[in-house]
Amino acid sequence: MIDHAHDLASVQSATDRLLTAVAALDNAAGARPSRLPGWTVGHVLAHLARNADALANALDGRPMYVSAEARDADIERDAPRPLGAQLDDLRASDAGFRALAAEPADWSRTVELRNGVTDTAARVPFRRWAEVELHHVDLGIGYELEDLPQEFTEREIGFLAERFDGHREVPSTRLRSDSGRVWTTGGGAPGGPVAVEGSAADLLGWLAGRRDGSALVVKGGALPALPPL
Template identity: 45%
Template sequence: MKEIPPTPESFAVIDAATDRLLDGLARLDDGDIAAPSRLPGWTRGHVLSHLARQAPALERLLQWARTGVETAQYPDRRARDAEIEAGAGGPAAALVTDVRTSAAHFRRTIEELPEPAWRATVRPFTGELCTPCRILVIRVRELVLHHVDLDIGYDVADIPAPARQIVLDDVLGYYAEAEGMPDLTLRDPEGALLARFGTGGPVVSGTPADLLGWLAGRSTGTGLDGTAPLPALPPWL
Protein backbone atom coordinates (compact mmCIF):
# COMPACT_ATOMS: atom_id res chain seq x y z
CA MET A 1 0.00 0.00 0.00
CA LYS A 2 1.87 2.97 -1.34
CA GLU A 3 2.32 6.13 0.73
CA ILE A 4 4.45 9.20 0.04
CA PRO A 5 5.60 11.76 2.61
CA PRO A 6 4.12 15.28 2.83
CA THR A 7 7.21 16.96 1.43
CA PRO A 8 7.62 19.81 -1.05
CA GLU A 9 8.66 17.21 -3.61
CA SER A 10 5.43 15.26 -3.15
CA PHE A 11 3.35 18.42 -3.32
CA ALA A 12 5.20 19.40 -6.50
CA VAL A 13 4.10 16.14 -8.16
CA ILE A 14 0.48 16.97 -7.33
CA ASP A 15 0.94 20.55 -8.57
CA ALA A 16 2.44 19.38 -11.86
CA ALA A 17 -0.33 16.84 -12.46
CA THR A 18 -2.97 19.46 -11.68
CA ASP A 19 -1.40 22.05 -13.97
CA ARG A 20 -1.14 19.59 -16.86
CA LEU A 21 -4.76 18.59 -16.42
CA LEU A 22 -6.01 22.17 -16.32
CA ASP A 23 -3.94 23.05 -19.38
CA GLY A 24 -5.63 20.21 -21.25
CA LEU A 25 -9.09 21.30 -20.14
CA ALA A 26 -8.69 24.90 -21.28
CA ARG A 27 -9.70 24.18 -24.87
CA LEU A 28 -12.78 22.02 -24.16
CA ASP A 29 -16.27 23.24 -25.03
CA ASP A 30 -19.71 21.91 -24.10
CA GLY A 31 -19.73 19.45 -26.99
CA ASP A 32 -16.38 18.04 -25.93
CA ILE A 33 -17.61 17.59 -22.37
CA ALA A 34 -20.65 15.59 -23.50
CA ALA A 35 -18.54 13.19 -25.58
CA PRO A 36 -17.63 9.73 -24.27
CA SER A 37 -14.51 9.28 -22.18
CA ARG A 38 -12.39 6.13 -22.22
CA LEU A 39 -14.30 4.84 -19.20
CA PRO A 40 -17.32 2.73 -20.16
CA GLY A 41 -20.59 4.57 -19.54
CA TRP A 42 -18.92 7.85 -18.58
CA THR A 43 -18.74 11.05 -20.59
CA ARG A 44 -15.89 13.47 -20.10
CA GLY A 45 -18.33 15.36 -17.90
CA HIS A 46 -18.55 12.37 -15.57
CA VAL A 47 -14.77 12.20 -15.30
CA LEU A 48 -14.49 15.90 -14.50
CA SER A 49 -17.37 15.78 -12.03
CA HIS A 50 -15.64 12.89 -10.28
CA LEU A 51 -12.31 14.72 -10.12
CA ALA A 52 -13.96 17.85 -8.75
CA ARG A 53 -15.96 16.01 -6.09
CA GLN A 54 -13.12 13.68 -5.15
CA ALA A 55 -11.00 16.52 -3.79
CA PRO A 56 -13.44 17.47 -0.98
CA ALA A 57 -14.07 13.77 -0.36
CA LEU A 58 -10.37 13.28 0.32
CA GLU A 59 -10.43 16.38 2.50
CA ARG A 60 -13.03 14.67 4.67
CA LEU A 61 -10.42 12.01 5.41
CA LEU A 62 -7.90 14.73 6.23
CA GLN A 63 -10.45 16.25 8.61
CA TRP A 64 -10.72 12.84 10.28
CA ALA A 65 -6.94 12.78 10.67
CA ARG A 66 -6.87 16.31 12.07
CA THR A 67 -9.77 15.99 14.54
CA GLY A 68 -9.83 12.30 15.38
CA VAL A 69 -13.55 12.24 14.56
CA GLU A 70 -14.34 9.53 12.01
CA THR A 71 -15.48 11.20 8.80
CA ALA A 72 -16.22 8.99 5.82
CA GLN A 73 -14.92 9.85 2.37
CA TYR A 74 -18.43 9.10 1.03
CA PRO A 75 -21.52 7.88 2.89
CA ASP A 76 -21.80 4.97 0.42
CA ARG A 77 -21.33 4.16 -3.25
CA ARG A 78 -24.83 5.32 -4.15
CA ALA A 79 -24.15 8.77 -2.70
CA ARG A 80 -20.80 8.94 -4.50
CA ASP A 81 -22.32 7.98 -7.83
CA ALA A 82 -25.23 10.40 -7.41
CA GLU A 83 -22.80 13.23 -6.68
CA ILE A 84 -20.85 12.49 -9.86
CA GLU A 85 -24.01 12.21 -11.94
CA ALA A 86 -25.36 15.50 -10.61
CA GLY A 87 -22.42 17.44 -12.01
CA ALA A 88 -21.70 15.46 -15.16
CA GLY A 89 -24.11 17.32 -17.41
CA GLY A 90 -22.96 20.80 -16.53
CA PRO A 91 -21.39 23.23 -19.00
CA ALA A 92 -17.69 22.97 -19.71
CA ALA A 93 -16.83 26.25 -18.04
CA ALA A 94 -18.56 25.29 -14.80
CA LEU A 95 -16.97 21.84 -14.65
CA VAL A 96 -13.49 23.14 -15.36
CA THR A 97 -13.92 25.86 -12.74
CA ASP A 98 -15.06 23.22 -10.24
CA VAL A 99 -12.01 21.08 -10.97
CA ARG A 100 -9.70 24.09 -10.61
CA THR A 101 -11.30 25.46 -7.43
CA SER A 102 -11.54 22.12 -5.67
CA ALA A 103 -7.93 21.29 -6.59
CA ALA A 104 -6.71 24.59 -5.14
CA HIS A 105 -8.66 24.02 -1.93
CA PHE A 106 -7.25 20.49 -1.59
CA ARG A 107 -3.75 21.85 -2.11
CA ARG A 108 -4.20 24.39 0.71
CA THR A 109 -5.62 21.69 2.96
CA ILE A 110 -2.61 19.39 2.63
CA GLU A 111 -0.24 22.32 3.03
CA GLU A 112 -1.91 23.34 6.28
CA LEU A 113 -2.45 19.86 7.78
CA PRO A 114 -0.68 19.75 11.17
CA GLU A 115 2.31 17.44 11.40
CA PRO A 116 0.73 15.07 13.99
CA ALA A 117 -2.27 14.53 11.70
CA TRP A 118 -0.05 12.95 9.05
CA ARG A 119 0.53 10.05 11.46
CA ALA A 120 -3.17 9.45 12.17
CA THR A 121 -5.07 6.43 10.86
CA VAL A 122 -7.97 6.85 8.44
CA ARG A 123 -9.91 4.54 6.15
CA PRO A 124 -10.55 5.60 2.52
CA PHE A 125 -13.56 4.45 0.55
CA THR A 126 -11.51 1.52 -0.78
CA GLY A 127 -11.32 0.08 2.74
CA GLU A 128 -7.64 0.05 3.65
CA LEU A 129 -6.35 1.53 6.89
CA CYS A 130 -3.66 4.11 6.20
CA THR A 131 -2.22 7.47 7.13
CA PRO A 132 -2.96 10.67 5.18
CA CYS A 133 0.28 10.03 3.31
CA ARG A 134 -1.75 7.58 1.23
CA ILE A 135 -4.23 10.33 0.40
CA LEU A 136 -1.42 12.01 -1.53
CA VAL A 137 -0.92 8.86 -3.60
CA ILE A 138 -4.65 8.59 -4.29
CA ARG A 139 -4.76 12.18 -5.49
CA VAL A 140 -1.78 11.72 -7.82
CA ARG A 141 -3.29 8.51 -9.17
CA GLU A 142 -6.69 10.09 -9.83
CA LEU A 143 -5.26 13.19 -11.48
CA VAL A 144 -3.00 11.41 -13.95
CA LEU A 145 -5.11 8.37 -14.84
CA HIS A 146 -8.33 10.32 -15.21
CA HIS A 147 -6.44 12.81 -17.38
CA VAL A 148 -5.76 9.81 -19.63
CA ASP A 149 -9.40 8.71 -19.37
CA LEU A 150 -10.60 12.05 -20.74
CA ASP A 151 -9.19 11.06 -24.15
CA ILE A 152 -7.98 14.56 -24.98
CA GLY A 153 -4.55 13.69 -26.33
CA TYR A 154 -2.86 12.73 -23.06
CA ASP A 155 -1.78 9.12 -22.57
CA VAL A 156 0.03 7.05 -19.98
CA ALA A 157 3.31 7.65 -21.82
CA ASP A 158 2.83 11.39 -21.23
CA ILE A 159 2.71 11.04 -17.43
CA PRO A 160 5.96 12.48 -15.99
CA ALA A 161 8.27 9.92 -14.44
CA PRO A 162 7.80 10.95 -10.77
CA ALA A 163 4.00 10.64 -10.93
CA ARG A 164 4.15 7.52 -13.10
CA GLN A 165 6.43 5.76 -10.61
CA ILE A 166 4.13 6.62 -7.70
CA VAL A 167 1.13 5.17 -9.50
CA LEU A 168 3.02 2.13 -10.78
CA ASP A 169 4.23 1.33 -7.26
CA ASP A 170 0.66 1.71 -6.02
CA VAL A 171 -0.74 -0.67 -8.64
CA LEU A 172 2.00 -3.22 -8.00
CA GLY A 173 1.30 -3.04 -4.27
CA TYR A 174 -2.38 -3.69 -4.91
CA TYR A 175 -1.73 -6.73 -7.08
CA ALA A 176 0.76 -8.13 -4.57
CA GLU A 177 -2.18 -8.65 -2.21
CA ALA A 178 -5.02 -9.20 -4.70
CA GLU A 179 -6.94 -12.47 -4.73
CA GLY A 180 -6.70 -14.31 -8.00
CA MET A 181 -3.48 -12.66 -9.12
CA PRO A 182 -1.78 -15.06 -11.56
CA ASP A 183 1.84 -16.14 -11.22
CA LEU A 184 3.74 -13.47 -13.11
CA THR A 185 7.10 -11.73 -13.34
CA LEU A 186 7.48 -8.16 -14.58
CA ARG A 187 10.74 -6.82 -15.96
CA ASP A 188 11.87 -3.60 -17.62
CA PRO A 189 13.24 -3.63 -21.20
CA GLU A 190 16.77 -4.26 -19.90
CA GLY A 191 15.60 -7.29 -17.93
CA ALA A 192 15.69 -5.76 -14.44
CA LEU A 193 13.12 -7.26 -12.09
CA LEU A 194 10.20 -4.96 -11.28
CA ALA A 195 7.85 -7.36 -9.50
CA ARG A 196 7.21 -11.06 -8.99
CA PHE A 197 3.79 -12.45 -8.14
CA GLY A 198 3.30 -15.95 -6.78
CA THR A 199 5.85 -18.38 -8.16
CA GLY A 200 6.90 -16.03 -10.93
CA GLY A 201 5.35 -17.79 -13.90
CA PRO A 202 5.47 -16.12 -17.33
CA VAL A 203 7.65 -13.04 -17.79
CA VAL A 204 6.17 -9.80 -19.11
CA SER A 205 8.58 -7.00 -19.95
CA GLY A 206 8.12 -3.43 -21.07
CA THR A 207 8.64 0.20 -20.24
CA PRO A 208 7.14 1.54 -17.02
CA ALA A 209 4.55 3.43 -19.07
CA ASP A 210 3.49 0.37 -21.07
CA LEU A 211 3.35 -1.78 -17.94
CA LEU A 212 1.33 0.83 -16.05
CA GLY A 213 -1.10 1.19 -18.94
CA TRP A 214 -1.78 -2.55 -18.93
CA LEU A 215 -1.84 -3.04 -15.15
CA ALA A 216 -4.16 -0.06 -14.64
CA GLY A 217 -6.53 -1.18 -17.37
CA ARG A 218 -5.69 1.71 -19.68
CA SER A 219 -4.29 -0.47 -22.48
CA THR A 220 -4.54 -4.04 -23.72
CA GLY A 221 -0.80 -4.50 -23.33
CA THR A 222 0.47 -2.70 -26.41
CA GLY A 223 4.26 -2.53 -26.38
CA LEU A 224 4.74 -5.39 -23.92
CA ASP A 225 6.69 -8.59 -24.57
CA GLY A 226 5.83 -11.84 -22.86
CA THR A 227 6.95 -15.45 -22.69
CA ALA A 228 3.25 -16.38 -22.85
CA PRO A 229 0.00 -14.57 -23.71
CA LEU A 230 -0.81 -11.79 -21.26
CA PRO A 231 -2.89 -13.20 -18.39
CA ALA A 232 -6.19 -11.83 -17.18
CA LEU A 233 -5.68 -9.64 -14.10
CA PRO A 234 -8.01 -9.28 -11.11
CA PRO A 235 -10.16 -6.15 -11.13
CA TRP A 236 -8.36 -3.01 -10.00
CA LEU A 237 -10.45 -0.19 -8.51
Template identity: 50%
Template sequence: MFSDIDDATDRLLAAAARLTDDDVRQPSRLPGWTRGHVLTHLARGANALRNVLLDQPAYASQESRDAGITAGATRSAADLVADLASAAAALRATAIALPADQWQAEVTVPGLPPFPKSQVLLRRLVELELHHVDLGIGYTGADWPKTFTELDLPEPMHTQRAERLAYS
Protein backbone atom coordinates (compact mmCIF):
# COMPACT_ATOMS: atom_id res chain seq x y z
CA MET A 1 0.00 0.00 0.00
CA PHE A 2 2.93 2.35 0.69
CA SER A 3 4.00 2.27 -2.96
CA ASP A 4 0.45 3.08 -4.12
CA ILE A 5 0.29 6.02 -1.72
CA ASP A 6 3.76 7.20 -2.76
CA ASP A 7 2.78 7.04 -6.44
CA ALA A 8 -0.51 8.88 -5.85
CA THR A 9 1.27 11.51 -3.77
CA ASP A 10 3.94 11.99 -6.43
CA ARG A 11 1.30 12.38 -9.18
CA LEU A 12 -0.63 14.88 -7.11
CA LEU A 13 2.42 16.91 -6.10
CA ALA A 14 3.68 17.04 -9.70
CA ALA A 15 0.29 18.27 -10.91
CA ALA A 16 -0.06 20.78 -8.07
CA ALA A 17 3.46 22.12 -8.70
CA ARG A 18 2.30 23.26 -12.15
CA LEU A 19 -0.48 25.39 -10.68
CA THR A 20 -0.09 29.16 -10.44
CA ASP A 21 -1.33 31.38 -7.65
CA ASP A 22 -4.31 32.26 -9.86
CA ASP A 23 -4.99 28.56 -10.55
CA VAL A 24 -5.27 27.68 -6.85
CA ARG A 25 -7.87 30.40 -6.34
CA GLN A 26 -10.12 28.93 -9.04
CA PRO A 27 -13.11 26.76 -8.11
CA SER A 28 -12.59 23.05 -7.62
CA ARG A 29 -15.23 20.44 -8.33
CA LEU A 30 -16.25 20.55 -4.67
CA PRO A 31 -19.00 23.12 -4.09
CA GLY A 32 -17.77 26.24 -2.33
CA TRP A 33 -14.12 25.17 -2.38
CA THR A 34 -11.25 26.49 -4.46
CA ARG A 35 -8.33 24.33 -5.48
CA GLY A 36 -6.49 25.92 -2.56
CA HIS A 37 -9.15 24.53 -0.21
CA VAL A 38 -8.71 21.03 -1.66
CA LEU A 39 -4.91 21.14 -1.39
CA THR A 40 -5.11 22.44 2.18
CA HIS A 41 -7.67 19.75 3.03
CA LEU A 42 -5.29 17.09 1.71
CA ALA A 43 -2.46 18.44 3.86
CA ARG A 44 -4.63 18.68 6.98
CA GLY A 45 -6.03 15.23 6.19
CA ALA A 46 -2.51 13.80 6.25
CA ASN A 47 -1.95 15.48 9.60
CA ALA A 48 -5.24 14.09 10.93
CA LEU A 49 -4.41 10.54 9.87
CA ARG A 50 -0.95 10.90 11.38
CA ASN A 51 -2.60 12.01 14.62
CA VAL A 52 -4.83 8.94 14.76
CA LEU A 53 -1.83 6.68 14.16
CA LEU A 54 -0.27 8.37 17.19
CA ASP A 55 -3.45 7.78 19.23
CA GLN A 56 -4.35 11.47 19.24
CA PRO A 57 -7.58 13.12 18.09
CA ALA A 58 -7.67 13.69 14.32
CA TYR A 59 -8.60 17.36 14.84
CA ALA A 60 -9.02 19.56 17.90
CA SER A 61 -12.60 20.15 16.73
CA GLN A 62 -14.67 20.32 13.56
CA GLU A 63 -14.58 24.09 13.84
CA SER A 64 -10.78 24.21 14.02
CA ARG A 65 -10.56 21.82 11.06
CA ASP A 66 -12.83 24.02 8.97
CA ALA A 67 -11.06 27.22 10.02
CA GLY A 68 -7.67 25.76 9.19
CA ILE A 69 -8.80 24.76 5.70
CA THR A 70 -10.34 28.18 5.08
CA ALA A 71 -7.25 30.04 6.28
CA GLY A 72 -4.84 27.80 4.41
CA ALA A 73 -6.69 28.02 1.12
CA THR A 74 -5.50 31.57 0.45
CA ARG A 75 -1.78 30.77 0.49
CA SER A 76 0.42 30.84 -2.61
CA ALA A 77 0.56 27.80 -4.87
CA ALA A 78 4.16 27.15 -3.78
CA ASP A 79 3.20 27.27 -0.09
CA LEU A 80 0.26 24.93 -0.66
CA VAL A 81 2.46 22.38 -2.43
CA ALA A 82 5.20 22.63 0.21
CA ASP A 83 2.64 22.12 2.99
CA LEU A 84 1.13 19.12 1.24
CA ALA A 85 4.55 17.55 0.62
CA SER A 86 5.60 18.08 4.24
CA ALA A 87 2.38 16.67 5.68
CA ALA A 88 2.53 13.64 3.36
CA ALA A 89 6.12 12.93 4.37
CA ALA A 90 5.28 13.18 8.07
CA LEU A 91 2.37 10.77 7.69
CA ARG A 92 4.55 8.33 5.76
CA ALA A 93 7.31 8.44 8.39
CA THR A 94 4.82 7.84 11.20
CA ALA A 95 3.17 4.95 9.36
CA ILE A 96 6.50 3.27 8.60
CA ALA A 97 7.55 3.57 12.25
CA LEU A 98 4.27 2.18 13.64
CA PRO A 99 4.87 -1.17 15.36
CA ALA A 100 3.12 -4.11 13.71
CA ASP A 101 1.08 -4.88 16.82
CA GLN A 102 -0.63 -1.46 16.67
CA TRP A 103 -2.17 -1.74 13.20
CA GLN A 104 -5.30 -3.52 14.47
CA ALA A 105 -6.09 -0.99 17.20
CA GLU A 106 -9.33 0.88 16.53
CA VAL A 107 -9.29 4.62 15.92
CA THR A 108 -12.01 7.19 15.51
CA VAL A 109 -12.34 10.13 13.17
CA PRO A 110 -15.25 12.56 13.49
CA GLY A 111 -18.22 11.51 11.37
CA LEU A 112 -17.06 7.93 10.84
CA PRO A 113 -17.53 4.71 12.76
CA PRO A 114 -14.38 3.35 14.44
CA PHE A 115 -11.98 1.54 12.13
CA PRO A 116 -8.64 -0.26 12.57
CA LYS A 117 -5.42 1.68 12.05
CA SER A 118 -4.74 -0.67 9.15
CA GLN A 119 -7.42 1.26 7.21
CA VAL A 120 -5.56 4.57 7.59
CA LEU A 121 -3.40 3.76 4.59
CA LEU A 122 -6.40 2.81 2.46
CA ARG A 123 -8.21 5.97 3.49
CA ARG A 124 -5.18 8.10 2.57
CA LEU A 125 -4.92 6.49 -0.85
CA VAL A 126 -8.62 7.08 -1.50
CA GLU A 127 -8.36 10.68 -0.31
CA LEU A 128 -5.40 11.33 -2.63
CA GLU A 129 -7.01 9.81 -5.72
CA LEU A 130 -10.48 11.30 -5.22
CA HIS A 131 -9.32 14.80 -4.36
CA HIS A 132 -6.85 14.83 -7.23
CA VAL A 133 -9.93 14.47 -9.45
CA ASP A 134 -11.73 17.15 -7.40
CA LEU A 135 -9.06 19.70 -8.30
CA GLY A 136 -10.49 19.80 -11.83
CA ILE A 137 -7.09 20.09 -13.50
CA GLY A 138 -7.35 17.25 -16.00
CA TYR A 139 -6.90 14.20 -13.76
CA THR A 140 -9.95 11.93 -13.95
CA GLY A 141 -11.03 8.48 -12.90
CA ALA A 142 -9.71 7.24 -16.25
CA ASP A 143 -6.22 8.14 -14.99
CA TRP A 144 -6.48 6.02 -11.85
CA PRO A 145 -4.14 3.04 -11.68
CA LYS A 146 -5.76 -0.36 -12.09
CA THR A 147 -4.71 -1.25 -8.55
CA PHE A 148 -6.92 1.59 -7.30
CA THR A 149 -9.92 0.94 -9.53
CA GLU A 150 -9.96 -2.74 -8.53
CA LEU A 151 -9.84 -2.13 -4.77
CA ASP A 152 -12.87 -3.45 -2.90
CA LEU A 153 -13.63 -0.29 -0.94
CA PRO A 154 -15.95 -0.13 2.05
CA GLU A 155 -18.60 2.58 2.21
CA PRO A 156 -18.60 5.50 1.93
CA MET A 157 -15.36 5.26 -0.06
CA HIS A 158 -16.90 2.94 -2.69
CA THR A 159 -19.68 5.42 -3.47
CA GLN A 160 -17.30 8.38 -3.41
CA ARG A 161 -15.10 6.68 -6.01
CA ALA A 162 -18.14 5.98 -8.19
CA GLU A 163 -19.19 9.63 -7.94
CA ARG A 164 -15.79 10.78 -9.21
CA LEU A 165 -16.01 8.38 -12.13
CA ALA A 166 -19.20 10.19 -13.15
CA TYR A 167 -17.11 13.38 -13.61
CA SER A 168 -15.31 11.77 -16.54
Protein backbone atom coordinates (compact mmCIF):
# COMPACT_ATOMS: atom_id res chain seq x y z
CA MET A 1 0.00 0.00 0.00
CA ILE A 2 1.29 3.46 -0.92
CA ASP A 3 1.91 5.71 2.08
CA HIS A 4 2.22 9.20 0.62
CA ALA A 5 3.14 10.74 4.00
CA HIS A 6 6.04 8.31 4.37
CA ASP A 7 7.16 9.06 0.82
CA LEU A 8 7.01 12.81 1.45
CA ALA A 9 9.30 12.35 4.45
CA SER A 10 11.62 10.34 2.21
CA VAL A 11 11.58 13.15 -0.37
CA GLN A 12 12.74 15.54 2.34
CA SER A 13 15.55 13.22 3.45
CA ALA A 14 16.71 12.63 -0.12
CA THR A 15 16.59 16.35 -0.90
CA ASP A 16 18.57 17.17 2.23
CA ARG A 17 21.27 14.69 1.16
CA LEU A 18 21.36 16.23 -2.29
CA LEU A 19 21.55 19.81 -1.04
CA THR A 20 24.33 18.96 1.41
CA ALA A 21 26.35 17.27 -1.34
CA VAL A 22 25.87 20.09 -3.84
CA ALA A 23 26.71 22.76 -1.27
CA ALA A 24 30.16 21.17 -0.88
CA LEU A 25 30.96 21.70 -4.58
CA ASP A 26 32.90 24.65 -5.96
CA ASN A 27 31.05 27.16 -8.12
CA ALA A 28 32.62 25.84 -11.31
CA ALA A 29 30.96 22.44 -10.80
CA GLY A 30 27.74 23.57 -12.41
CA ALA A 31 29.38 23.72 -15.83
CA ARG A 32 30.90 20.24 -15.60
CA PRO A 33 29.33 17.39 -17.59
CA SER A 34 26.87 15.23 -15.69
CA ARG A 35 26.31 11.57 -16.45
CA LEU A 36 23.32 12.46 -18.63
CA PRO A 37 24.34 13.00 -22.28
CA GLY A 38 24.35 16.68 -23.23
CA TRP A 39 23.57 17.90 -19.71
CA THR A 40 25.87 19.65 -17.27
CA VAL A 41 25.52 19.45 -13.51
CA GLY A 42 23.63 22.75 -13.81
CA HIS A 43 21.13 21.20 -16.23
CA VAL A 44 20.38 18.38 -13.76
CA LEU A 45 19.91 20.81 -10.87
CA ALA A 46 17.67 23.07 -12.96
CA HIS A 47 15.60 20.08 -14.03
CA LEU A 48 15.16 18.98 -10.41
CA ALA A 49 13.87 22.40 -9.40
CA ARG A 50 11.47 22.67 -12.32
CA ASN A 51 10.28 19.08 -11.78
CA ALA A 52 9.24 19.94 -8.22
CA ASP A 53 7.17 22.81 -9.61
CA ALA A 54 5.75 20.54 -12.30
CA LEU A 55 4.66 17.81 -9.90
CA ALA A 56 3.05 20.47 -7.71
CA ASN A 57 1.13 21.57 -10.80
CA ALA A 58 -0.03 17.99 -11.37
CA LEU A 59 -1.24 17.66 -7.78
CA ASP A 60 -3.08 20.96 -8.17
CA GLY A 61 -4.88 19.81 -11.33
CA ARG A 62 -2.79 21.81 -13.80
CA PRO A 63 -0.58 20.58 -16.65
CA MET A 64 2.90 19.73 -15.44
CA TYR A 65 4.48 21.93 -18.11
CA VAL A 66 3.05 24.49 -20.52
CA SER A 67 4.67 22.48 -23.31
CA ALA A 68 7.67 20.25 -23.95
CA GLU A 69 9.41 23.20 -25.56
CA ALA A 70 8.79 25.40 -22.53
CA ARG A 71 10.13 22.68 -20.22
CA ASP A 72 13.34 22.40 -22.22
CA ALA A 73 13.71 26.17 -22.48
CA ASP A 74 13.34 26.61 -18.72
CA ILE A 75 16.08 24.06 -18.07
CA GLU A 76 18.40 25.73 -20.58
CA ARG A 77 17.67 29.13 -19.03
CA ASP A 78 18.39 28.01 -15.49
CA ALA A 79 21.34 25.65 -16.08
CA PRO A 80 24.13 28.31 -16.17
CA ARG A 81 23.19 29.95 -12.86
CA PRO A 82 25.73 30.16 -10.00
CA LEU A 83 25.62 27.25 -7.58
CA GLY A 84 24.14 29.39 -4.81
CA ALA A 85 21.20 30.33 -7.01
CA GLN A 86 20.67 26.67 -7.93
CA LEU A 87 20.59 25.69 -4.26
CA ASP A 88 18.15 28.47 -3.35
CA ASP A 89 15.86 27.44 -6.20
CA LEU A 90 15.99 23.77 -5.22
CA ARG A 91 15.15 24.59 -1.61
CA ALA A 92 12.24 26.82 -2.59
CA SER A 93 10.77 24.48 -5.20
CA ASP A 94 11.09 21.46 -2.91
CA ALA A 95 9.43 23.34 -0.05
CA GLY A 96 6.59 24.41 -2.34
CA PHE A 97 5.99 20.87 -3.55
CA ARG A 98 6.04 19.37 -0.06
CA ALA A 99 3.81 22.10 1.38
CA LEU A 100 1.18 21.50 -1.29
CA ALA A 101 1.45 17.74 -0.89
CA ALA A 102 0.99 18.05 2.88
CA GLU A 103 -2.45 19.66 2.49
CA PRO A 104 -5.56 17.49 3.10
CA ALA A 105 -6.61 15.95 -0.20
CA ASP A 106 -8.21 12.99 -1.91
CA TRP A 107 -5.12 10.88 -2.49
CA SER A 108 -7.07 8.31 -4.49
CA ARG A 109 -7.79 10.84 -7.25
CA THR A 110 -6.22 10.53 -10.69
CA VAL A 111 -3.68 13.13 -11.78
CA GLU A 112 -2.26 13.75 -15.23
CA LEU A 113 1.48 13.73 -15.75
CA ARG A 114 3.52 14.22 -18.94
CA ASN A 115 2.71 12.73 -22.32
CA GLY A 116 -0.79 11.65 -21.33
CA VAL A 117 0.43 9.45 -18.45
CA THR A 118 -1.94 9.29 -15.49
CA ASP A 119 -1.46 8.00 -11.96
CA THR A 120 -3.05 8.23 -8.55
CA ALA A 121 -2.12 11.29 -6.52
CA ALA A 122 -0.74 9.03 -3.79
CA ARG A 123 2.07 7.86 -6.08
CA VAL A 124 3.29 11.37 -6.93
CA PRO A 125 5.51 11.73 -3.82
CA PHE A 126 7.29 8.49 -4.74
CA ARG A 127 7.80 9.80 -8.26
CA ARG A 128 9.45 12.90 -6.79
CA TRP A 129 11.58 10.72 -4.52
CA ALA A 130 12.78 8.82 -7.59
CA GLU A 131 13.65 12.05 -9.39
CA VAL A 132 15.78 13.26 -6.49
CA GLU A 133 17.58 9.97 -5.84
CA LEU A 134 18.36 9.03 -9.44
CA HIS A 135 19.39 12.52 -10.51
CA HIS A 136 21.64 12.78 -7.45
CA VAL A 137 23.45 9.78 -8.94
CA ASP A 138 23.40 11.45 -12.37
CA LEU A 139 25.34 14.42 -11.02
CA GLY A 140 28.45 12.22 -10.83
CA ILE A 141 29.63 13.73 -7.56
CA GLY A 142 30.18 10.57 -5.52
CA TYR A 143 26.65 9.34 -4.82
CA GLU A 144 26.16 5.97 -6.51
CA LEU A 145 23.34 3.51 -7.06
CA GLU A 146 24.83 1.42 -4.25
CA ASP A 147 24.30 4.38 -1.89
CA LEU A 148 20.55 4.57 -2.48
CA PRO A 149 18.28 3.51 0.42
CA GLN A 150 17.39 -0.18 0.09
CA GLU A 151 13.67 0.56 0.35
CA PHE A 152 13.87 3.01 -2.52
CA THR A 153 15.96 0.71 -4.71
CA GLU A 154 13.60 -2.23 -4.34
CA ARG A 155 10.49 -0.11 -4.84
CA GLU A 156 11.92 1.56 -7.92
CA ILE A 157 12.82 -1.82 -9.40
CA GLY A 158 9.21 -2.84 -8.86
CA PHE A 159 7.95 0.42 -10.34
CA LEU A 160 10.04 0.03 -13.49
CA ALA A 161 9.26 -3.68 -13.80
CA GLU A 162 5.58 -2.73 -13.74
CA ARG A 163 6.22 -0.05 -16.35
CA PHE A 164 7.69 -2.58 -18.78
CA ASP A 165 5.18 -5.32 -17.94
CA GLY A 166 3.55 -6.56 -21.14
CA HIS A 167 5.64 -4.20 -23.30
CA ARG A 168 5.66 -5.35 -26.90
CA GLU A 169 9.45 -4.93 -27.16
CA VAL A 170 10.36 -6.86 -23.99
CA PRO A 171 10.17 -10.66 -23.72
CA SER A 172 9.02 -12.34 -20.53
CA THR A 173 11.72 -11.56 -17.98
CA ARG A 174 12.30 -12.66 -14.39
CA LEU A 175 14.47 -10.40 -12.22
CA ARG A 176 16.18 -11.70 -9.11
CA SER A 177 18.39 -9.67 -6.79
CA ASP A 178 21.19 -11.12 -4.70
CA SER A 179 18.96 -10.66 -1.64
CA GLY A 180 16.42 -13.07 -3.14
CA ARG A 181 13.77 -10.52 -4.17
CA VAL A 182 12.01 -11.45 -7.41
CA TRP A 183 10.12 -9.34 -9.95
CA THR A 184 8.67 -10.15 -13.36
CA THR A 185 8.33 -7.87 -16.36
CA GLY A 186 7.93 -7.85 -20.13
CA GLY A 187 5.97 -10.57 -21.86
CA GLY A 188 4.81 -8.66 -24.91
CA ALA A 189 7.62 -9.72 -27.23
CA PRO A 190 8.47 -13.20 -28.49
CA GLY A 191 11.05 -15.21 -26.61
CA GLY A 192 11.83 -15.86 -23.01
CA PRO A 193 11.47 -16.46 -20.28
CA VAL A 194 14.78 -14.73 -19.62
CA ALA A 195 16.26 -14.80 -16.11
CA VAL A 196 18.27 -11.74 -15.09
CA GLU A 197 20.15 -11.85 -11.79
CA GLY A 198 22.44 -9.45 -9.99
CA SER A 199 22.73 -6.87 -7.24
CA ALA A 200 19.75 -4.62 -6.65
CA ALA A 201 21.90 -1.63 -7.69
CA ASP A 202 22.81 -3.27 -11.00
CA LEU A 203 19.22 -4.32 -11.68
CA LEU A 204 18.00 -0.80 -11.02
CA GLY A 205 20.80 0.70 -13.09
CA TRP A 206 19.85 -1.44 -16.05
CA LEU A 207 16.10 -0.84 -15.75
CA ALA A 208 16.60 2.92 -15.31
CA GLY A 209 19.05 3.25 -18.20
CA ARG A 210 21.97 4.10 -15.92
CA ARG A 211 23.99 0.91 -16.52
CA ASP A 212 24.40 -1.35 -19.53
CA GLY A 213 23.62 -4.57 -17.66
CA SER A 214 27.06 -6.10 -18.27
CA ALA A 215 27.38 -6.96 -14.56
CA LEU A 216 24.15 -8.99 -14.62
CA VAL A 217 23.90 -12.75 -15.06
CA VAL A 218 21.49 -13.64 -17.86
CA LYS A 219 20.01 -17.10 -18.50
CA GLY A 220 17.56 -18.28 -21.15
CA GLY A 221 18.47 -15.74 -23.82
CA ALA A 222 20.11 -12.38 -24.34
CA LEU A 223 19.66 -9.46 -21.98
CA PRO A 224 16.49 -7.73 -23.25
CA ALA A 225 16.90 -4.33 -24.88
CA LEU A 226 14.70 -1.97 -22.91
CA PRO A 227 12.85 0.94 -24.52
CA PRO A 228 13.75 4.44 -23.27
CA LEU A 229 11.93 5.69 -20.20
